[in-house]
Amino acid sequence: MKTTIYDVAEKAGVSISTVSKVINHQSVGIKSKQKVLSAMEELNYKPSVLASALTGKRTSTIGFLLPDIANPLIAEMARRVEDRAHEYGFNVVICSTDLNTEKEARYVSLLRQKSVDGFILAAGFKNKEVVQELINDNVPVILLSDSQPYSSLTTVTVDNFLGGYELASHFIALGHSRIAVIAEDNSSSRERIRGYKQALQDSGLGVPDDLIAVSESTAESAQCVSASLLHSPNPPTAIICCNDVLAIAALLGARENHVSVPDELSISGFDNTLLSKSSDPPLTTVEVPVQQMCSQAVDLLIEEIEGKAVEKQKILVLPKLIIRKSTTYHR
Template sequence: MKATIYDVAKAAGVSIATVSKVINHTGKISEATRIKVLETMKQLNYHPSVVASALTGKRTETLGLLVPDISNPFFSEMARTIEDRAHDRGMSVIMCSTDDQSEKERKYIELLQRKQVDGLIIASGFRDKSLLDELKRNKMPLAMLSFDDPSLDVTTVSVDDYKGGYDAASHLLSLGHRNIAIIGEDVHSSRMRTFGYRDAFEAFGVPLIEENMLRTTASLDNGAKCVKELLKREHPPTAIFACNDLIAIGAIQGARELGIQVPSDLSIVGFDNTILATTTVPALTTISQPIEEMGRKIVDVLIEEIHKRVVTRERVLFKPSLIIRGTTATFNGEIMEGSQARA
């Protein structure tokens, strides 16, 4: 027999009104009482009716999460952190993967609104900005992850992509590399990382080779294709900065297929520090994003907005850090010819 709100109140030793306040986040209740009621609900496997809450205009205790590609380890790890934090805060998460397509963005936004989600976390690049304006007009609590557009009056949680790109390029330049390529995506975060990469060259007084700047979409295959294109040039790069770990691992695989050794022949730096970075051989030197801290923070700030405890929008910027592993080495002074890669 399913537990009722009366069973929860009796087992927790509180009134039905108190249980209702905990469920609906209303009224003044001590943290100890709130935790006791939540634990009792869990023990009795009691779940408030989401449908009933939606019909009466109450919160459904659900968040919507839009990501561009769940196959990218960064977004899958971030989604797990967000789900865990939301669960700790008494909420569930509905996740949708948009593949960076405007049509899917609109479709999933409409779906999540029909599901009566209490708030949205958007980690997708969001091609159609009019959708964001529409959400704001509808007063939907909203937070952006890994995407910071000052023109949008929304809470954002992101990493300092510019500094990450600067640190990645500076690391390779400090090792003596001068012919350094970058493989990025056509998204906001990659563009900021590229700006940092550019400015590192200027700081070191090293000319930038424009042909070394490639754009692709994040996948192992595309990372391999890009590195093969670069290594078959007459004067191939001695180092590569990939704007995410997925592309970086693909680049390592592509180099290996051409008989190019990492890091003795080619140094590679990634970005994200996902689980992939420690599973490849050699382990990947990469720029680390504090995924757990970012995931917890965005859930917390969105819940504050849902509960209308927010006066001003937050712009939270986390610092990245360089994690040096086995895919970068000092430049040995030997310039690899394109024919070597083609051999």
């Protein structure tokens, strides 16, 4: 026979109301809570998420929508969010959207049917209609690693403008003036490009629009883009890539075209993933404080779910330039 909430209450020696409060993360005395948790474990009782949803109670579940879990930075975000959520007793449902607006809408609809308590939308969620619908319905939502200006949503992201500015300044200090950028079509890349342009202007250099290239989110696309830049009439001596995956592709593109890195071409990434440390040569990049960002995003979402958040915030965490062997002085 299936264990019920009544069995748990009897085993713990508490009321059914107390068991319900523990299940729904409501305030209960420490001793009573421990008795209930011990009884649930002993009886192998698992609360019905669906039953909680149907009664309008919390399901202790977060929907985490991200673009591509194959990206090392995104994979690390997924792990950090999951670990932090588990500290609060929350489960995380992770969905990869491939930055496809139809997938984004479908996953959000599905998760709302499952009555998740809130959403974390990561790294360039594109479907603005879906976001607005969540806002209109007062669903708790946090944007993670996203620079889109939703005044009615809390955002936790790295200062992409500063990261782009510091990378460009690094190359300028090394004597480079033909500095290219390989970027993706998302808000984070646009902010990094904005920082790159500002650094060039502050140094009295012109902004070479012919050296700003947009790539799809694949290594194959970035490799083709980098090869195209290298075959241009006046090729760059340095390339800033807006993430480490693009930078590895640029390294491969240089190698295929017999261009030595860093002697003939300096290349940098962004994110400081494992890829940047294990590449040949190791990549100069910008470190993104993933653990700090993910912990803050989960903390703030839980506050919203529990009705504690008062005002929306835009939290910018600071990047850190990491200099390795893929960049050197322009000769």
